[in-house]
Amino acid sequence: MYHSPLAGKTIVLGVSGGIAAYKSVELVRILTTAGALVRVVMTQSAQQFVGPATFQALTEQPVYTDMWQQDEDNSIRHVAWAHEADALIIAPATANIIGKMAHGIADDPLSTLVLAAVCPKLVCPAMNTKMFENSLVQENLARLSSHGFSVMAPGAGFLACGDTGPGRLPDPDKIADRLMKLLTRQDLDGKCVLVSAGPTREPIDPVRYISNPSTGKMGYAIARAAEHRGAKVILVTGPVSISPPENVETHKVMTALEMAEVVLAQAERADIVIKTAAVGDYRCEREAEQKIKKTGDCMTLDLVPNPDILMELGKRKGKKVLIGFAAETEKLTDHAQEKLRKKNLDMIAANLIGPSDSGFGADTNKITCFSCGGATDALGLMSKEAAAHAILDKAAGFLPECGVS
Structure with a gap:
């Protein structure tokens, strides 16, 4: 603990x-x-x-x-x-x-x-x-x-x-x-950790967008913990209301396309990539140039899929440690293990977003970690700061010099 x-x-x-x-x-x-x-x-x-x-x-x-x-x-x-x-x-x-x-x-x-x-x-x-x-x-x-x-x-x-x-x-x-x-052990000294955090916003028109309730707290906690442990930290963040940690290289993005461009470019520098960002799966095919007026009729939005950033990171993985997150409403184990396998991850940290004490907006989280070797570790309810260090402990164990595959 x-x-x-x-x-x-x-x-x-x-x-x-x-x-x-x-x-x-x-x-x-x-x-x-x-x-x-x-x-x-x-x-x-x-x-x-x-x-x-x-x-x-x-x-x-x-x-x-x-x-x-x-x-x-x-x-x-x-x-x-x-x-x-x-x-x-x-x-x-x-x-x-x-x-x-x-x-x-x-x-x-x-x-x-x-x-x-x-x-x-x-x-x-x-x-x-x-x-x-x-x-x-x-x-x-x-x-x-x-x-x-x-x-x-x-x-x-x-x-x-x-x-x-x-x-x-x-x-x-x-x-x-x-x-x-x-006062924190410097076990990540000399390593580069890339963290993505927060939501993305997909514009509908100049005043409306599609997004999700992610606050970025989990990703920011990981970035802060990694910096405390001696790592060079790159934070790619969607729009949030919290301030980035001190001494962290921060890149601010808005849309999933922007997130993909920056994350994939910065990942080349990283030893560990931890993707906590809640990236929108779809975007509008066309953004309206002017505000869409209410007519009283039903409105249809034509949506197209956004790039799967984690899938692309998995294809380019090499010797990097790659950790994903999964926020689920049901069948946590099944969905997390499928994502772990399909996207070539070392580990996935999964949580249910229904309870008020975990997931979006909460200061605590209840995460289960699924590793590529088959290990499962239910961390239990803890502060997001504590969860961040627990995840980094596991990430450090996957580094090549630790002998974990």
């Missing part, structure tokens, strides 16, 4: 003195909700923006603000916390704390703890644009990167000082997402 990389982990959050310190409060909420134990270290300047009591209430842990604080067991806190941490985040990281970390200065609780920590470290700069762009700050960030720190690029926009440009602390959910990648 998949568990979030943050579940059960001890995360130390270092907060330095910038106006963006208020965002760290939301970051704590996200991390604790994901199951992490969060400990907060604050510089003296940070306490001018957010009080330690706020973090203590949210984490149910003492907040480290004084180098001379000692725990009840007489342990030295900056050493004990550094040794127990699974990861260290500095957010916001001001120019001052960045300079200290880059040159090994240890004169406050946070900089001292950083020197003692051997866990993954994520630095999230936040400051005035001119300060961020200063060559000294850039040199310090480069120095941190060369010493194994992960440095997250700041956001750009209107800053509290009135300037506009880079220097904003990234959104807390993006920081948490980056942290999850740092």
Whole structure:
């Protein structure tokens, strides 16, 4: 069973003195909700923006603000916390704390703890644009990167000082997402994963189209999970309302013909192809140039078949791992196994779309995986994030170096 990389982990959050310190409060909420134990270290300047009591209430842990604080067991806190941490985040990281970390200065609780920590470290700069762009700050960030720190690029926009440009602390959910990648096994490093997601729209006239209820959630979850596991990810997506994952090459399409063109072209680069997109089987033979007016009479649409993208991928498969999806209303096993065989797939992930807790729009899914070797694995009801990792586990097992055929 998949568990979030943050579940059960001890995360130390270092907060330095910038106006963006208020965002760290939301970051704590996200991390604790994901199951992490969060400990907060604050510089003296940070306490001018957010009080330690706020973090203590949210984490149910003492907040480290004084180098001379000692725990009840007489342990030295900056050493004990550094040794127990699974990861260290500095957010916001001001120019001052960045300079200290880059040159090994240890004169406050946070900089001292950083020197003692051997866990993954994520630095999230936040400051005035001119300060961020200063060559000294850039040199310090480069120095941190060369010493194994992960440095997250700041956001750009209107800053509290009135300037506009880079220097904003990234959104807390993006920081948490980056942290999850740092704590996720990199078993797909060096691999390219192509994921198709979402619905297609087949136009009837300028204002109407034929489509389906796919939201893209399953495909986007797979793309995000693959990126976390080190893969180069290509996402080909139909029209959806959710944002693509960070650090994913995204191609947006509308129709089945567009989806076919992009997927077949990009598949040449991929080691693993996972087709979750709900592609329309038919399109109108001719799209009306003007809006069709209501007449009260019956209307007939002449439909022609769209290309079978998965069938074509199967013909070109070679050594690629090819995984399809099947959303069914009945006879799940029969239909899934027929599709698996006819389209030359390594595996097909199938689900029934009737229940409200699986299929289109839901945040959970109940998938059964059918493999070309005859194996069947009913995954049970789980979050789409968990299902994504389960599918990637199986996909990785089909790679040539794993010896599975």
